Amino acid sequence: MTSVFSATDLCVSIAGKPILRNVSFNLDQGKILGLVGESGSGKSMSALSAMQLLPEGANQTGDLMFEGKNLTCAADTEMTHVRGKDISMVFQEPLTALNPIRTIGEQVAEGLCWHQGLSRKEARDQAIDVLERVGLGLEYGLTDRFPHQLSGGQRQRVVIAIAIACKPRVLIADEPTTALDVTVQAQILTLLKDIVCKEQMAMLLISHDLAVVADMADNVAIMKDGVIVERGPTCELFDNLSHPYSRKLFAASSYMPVPRQHPVDEITQPLLKVNNVLREYPLPRASVFARRQWHRAVQHVSFHIAPRQSIGLVGESGCGKSTLARTILGLTPPNAGHIQFLGKDPYLVSRKDRQDLQLGIQAVFQDPYGSFDPRHTVERTVGEPLHLMRNELSHPERKKRVHKVLESVGLSSTDASKYPHEFSGGQRQRIAIARALVTDPSLIVADEPVSALDVSIRAQILDLFADLRDRLGMAYLFISHDLSVVQAITDRVIVMNAGRIVEEGPTGEVFSNPRHPYTRILVSAAPDLKETLRRRRKKENKDTH
Amino acid sequence: MLWFAFLRLIGLLTTLLAASLVIFVVLEVIPGDPAEVMLGLNVQPDTLAALRTELGLNAPVPTRYVNWLLGMLQGEFGISYTYSVPVSELIGERIQVSLPLATGALVLSTIIAIPIGVYSARHHGKLIDTGIMSVTQVGIAIPNFWIAILLVYVFAIVLRVLPAGGFPGWDVSFSGSLQALLLPVIALALPQASILARVMRSALLDVLHEDYIRTARAKGLSGKATLWRHGVRNALIPVLTILGLQFSFLIAGTVIIENLFYLPGLGRLIFQGITQRDLIVVKSSVMLLVALTIFVTFLVDIAYAAIDPRLRRRA
Numbered sequence: 001m002t003s004v005f006s007a008t009d010l011c012v013s014i015a016g017k018p019i020l021r022n023v024s025f026n027l028d029q030g031k032i033l034g035l036v037g038e039s040g041s042g043k044s045m046s047a048l049s050a051m052q053l054l055p056e057g058a059n060q061t062g063d064l065m066f067e068g069k070n071l072t073c074a075a076d077t078e079m080t081h082v083r084g085k086d087i088s089m090v091f092q093e094p095l096t097a098l099n100p101i102r103t104i105g106e107q108v109a110e111g112l113c114w115h116q117g118l119s120r121k122e123a124r125d126q127a128i129d130v131l132e133r134v135g136l137g138l139e140y141g142l143t144d145r146f147p148h149q150l151s152g153g154q155r156q157r158v159v160i161a162i163a164i165a166c167k168p169r170v171l172i173a174d175e176p177t178t179a180l181d182v183t184v185q186a187q188i189l190t191l192l193k194d195i196v197c198k199e200q201m202a203m204l205l206i207s208h209d210l211a212v213v214a215d216m217a218d219n220v221a222i223m224k225d226g227v228i229v230e231r232g233p234t235c236e237l238f239d240n241l242s243h244p245y246s247r248k249l250f251a252a253s254s255y256m257p258v259p260r261q262h263p264v265d266e267i268t269q270p271l272l273k274v275n276n277v278l279r280e281y282p283l284p285r286a287s288v289f290a291r292r293q294w295h296r297a298v299q300h301v302s303f304h305i306a307p308r309q310s311i312g313l314v315g316e317s318g319c320g321k322s323t324l325a326r327t328i329l330g331l332t333p334p335n336a337g338h339i340q341f342l343g344k345d346p347y348l349v350s351r352k353d354r355q356d357l358q359l360g361i362q363a364v365f366q367d368p369y370g371s372f373d374p375r376h377t378v379e380r381t382v383g384e385p386l387h388l389m390r391n392e393l394s395h396p397e398r399k400k401r402v403h404k405v406l407e408s409v410g411l412s413s414t415d416a417s418k419y420p421h422e423f424s425g426g427q428r429q430r431i432a433i434a435r436a437l438v439t440d441p442s443l444i445v446a447d448e449p450v451s452a453l454d455v456s457i458r459a460q461i462l463d464l465f466a467d468l469r470d471r472l473g474m475a476y477l478f479i480s481h482d483l484s485v486v487q488a489i490t491d492r493v494i495v496m497n498a499g500r501i502v503e504e505g506p507t508g509e510v511f512s513n514p515r516h517p518y519t520r521i522l523v524s525a526a527p528d529l530k531e532t533l534r535r536r537r538k539k540e541n542k543d544t545h
Numbered sequence: 546m547l548w549f550a551f552l553r554l555i556g557l558l559t560t561l562l563a564a565s566l567v568i569f570v571v572l573e574v575i576p577g578d579p580a581e582v583m584l585g586l587n588v589q590p591d592t593l594a595a596l597r598t599e600l601g602l603n604a605p606v607p608t609r610y611v612n613w614l615l616g617m618l619q620g621e622f623g624i625s626y627t628y629s630v631p632v633s634e635l636i637g638e639r640i641q642v643s644l645p646l647a648t649g650a651l652v653l654s655t656i657i658a659i660p661i662g663v664y665s666a667r668h669h670g671k672l673i674d675t676g677i678m679s680v681t682q683v684g685i686a687i688p689n690f691w692i693a694i695l696l697v698y699v700f701a702i703v704l705r706v707l708p709a710g711g712f713p714g715w716d717v718s719f720s721g722s723l724q725a726l727l728l729p730v731i732a733l734a735l736p737q738a739s740i741l742a743r744v745m746r747s748a749l750l751d752v753l754h755e756d757y758i759r760t761a762r763a764k765g766l767s768g769k770a771t772l773w774r775h776g777v778r779n780a781l782i783p784v785l786t787i788l789g790l791q792f793s794f795l796i797a798g799t800v801i802i803e804n805l806f807y808l809p810g811l812g813r814l815i816f817q818g819i820t821q822r823d824l825i826v827v828k829s830s831v832m833l834l835v836a837l838t839i840f841v842t843f844l845v846d847i848a849y850a851a852i853d854p855r856l857r858r859r860a
Contacts, residue, residue: 051763053759053762053763056670076767076768077767080765080766080767081765082765083762083763083764083765084763084764084765084766085765088763088764089763091756091759091760091763093756096755096756096757097756097757097759097760098757098760099757099760099761099775099779100757100779100853100854100855101778101779101852101853101854101855102775110761110764110766110774111764111765111766114764114765114766114770115765146854146855148854148855159760162760162764163763166765
């Protein structure tokens, strides 16, 4: 097998800090190499280094060979003839990867004009063909539209179209599906696999998701702190993981915290009752005389949460999960229907009663860093919800309470005087949880609380949620697009699609035996590492016999 | 796009109406009597009464407001109390100086600033960038009248190629008028260009860190091609905002430069109107400036939408 592209002993350092150490890999024609690792492991730097697009001030040594040509010493002008023509790249965030003020057609055609010297008209015609190859045929009429008018999946197809427009020999995909919903992810992955197979490209697939890599890649390399710690053909590698880090990663990716210790009491009065809630948003009018159209984000949704119960809410982006969460948190009143928390409707009671109710429901959000004021100390951030108690607590009592919750989420009371930027991602999410716990709530609404975290940290945070559930008797509304997370921590699950609840039931039952077609699609699209490996082994056995 | 422009136009007219109301209330209704303000202390009662009748102050307040509005729509701004000529004539003469002055300074500063800003961003962190940034820092710090004095000294006194001041009038001598405006335009443009170049540079540097710039580089585009095709247009939004603000400043805030070069501009008219308590001139000129500013804001909004398709939907 001849390698189309090879990197040998790649070392990269930025401002004296080593980022990559002796990284070597080969990309073979028609094959996919999966590169996995957690954030900061140097995956993306390997990709940028292969493209010679490292950030300013980066220092690189080692050899990059493309079809017998050494790219390491190539000048930037030389690289402009290689990038996009021989080696292309697909990026993670399809919204920001596209120029917002240029049409899709222009952006796909640009590379064709640049490399093949086509006229605008010719390039445009070819761009239409390329868009068709990624499943965006003329019937979508996208050529003259702008990125913001497309869905996330369509945008990622456009990014792929830009990358494959000049039929490159090597395709580098850096987390190509991380920002997408599971069903869209499945489509994009199939598309990438088809392209690689049909056009016999060599592909480097970078992902933090072991299941995605196990499904796609022929060979896998596992990376940690800028070093490839282990590599091999996919099935073989996953069957005999020898490096402790790889084993840890493998265990963490399908981690399940301890099951519930105390049974849920569903007979007494429910903690939260959501009754026939409807929430609409006005859409912009088509003209002054047109009737205003409304977008129904949440349509007649009813469910309840018992004390100490943990409920999962799953669905894809735009299905109304977060709107529902906002309504429950008392932030957006429903247009119809009502909610009851501890027997009272927060939108109907007096201001004082509402504050008391708010003490009982607290929230944890996806991006902990974004939900902190960077100029507030941890103590101030965590203690902030206490203002709801008006002045019942004296200053020392407040302080004591903050220190207590910090300890109960696994931080120390000395952390109270620090600022958010001094903490790692996982610690920040612990701070966010501490902030939710400080008022002694009985229900925590967690909106994608572990989506932004690496798998090993995700496992720790899931443990923390399980521990709080058993120790403090916390009830959860756990909102996530990630089925494995919901499976790990919830008793019951609600599946939402287009603002409606399509299925509801005990978590294990719903996932093992989904009844609604949408749930089935969702479950089958969700990548599952063990299931994927089992399927692959079966196929490989069949091939050898 | 057309729909967007139409909605903006309605917004413009509403703002204009609101502004006229504020100006009317501030100058006419509170506090006390415009006629008394204009005539000052120690005035004979019959003179006061005569002026009140002349100004139509005896009519009820809403009628006076409506009459003022209707008058302006027909181009009648009233008769100046100190000059005894129609205000429309006064403003008409002055705007022939102020508008070319402001537009000229704006165009010149843009022509200077954009290339410098782009060049500086492209060579970010290098010596030339640092040099340009220091020069623009000085350009902002130096007041424009000092630049004006310097220009007069060099071009009018030492080299004797341009007039030191005065304005012959467009119908008297077109080229003479152009020459008369050249130095003030430069004096006004240089500090504005310094600000604009810095804004252009920092906006472009922000844009150059965007993901789509990386995509463009990954397509194979060279650094320069990426900068011009994907960087500059995206960076123009903050530049436009500053341009809009600068025009509003240039149209009336040039009183010092106008005085320095003996130019009969709007700034001087308003200044004289205020010192001589000629409320009729002040009221009309202020209304005109407000209208111009709102109109420029409207143009800037339209330009935003022309640059960025995402802004076209929202109105």
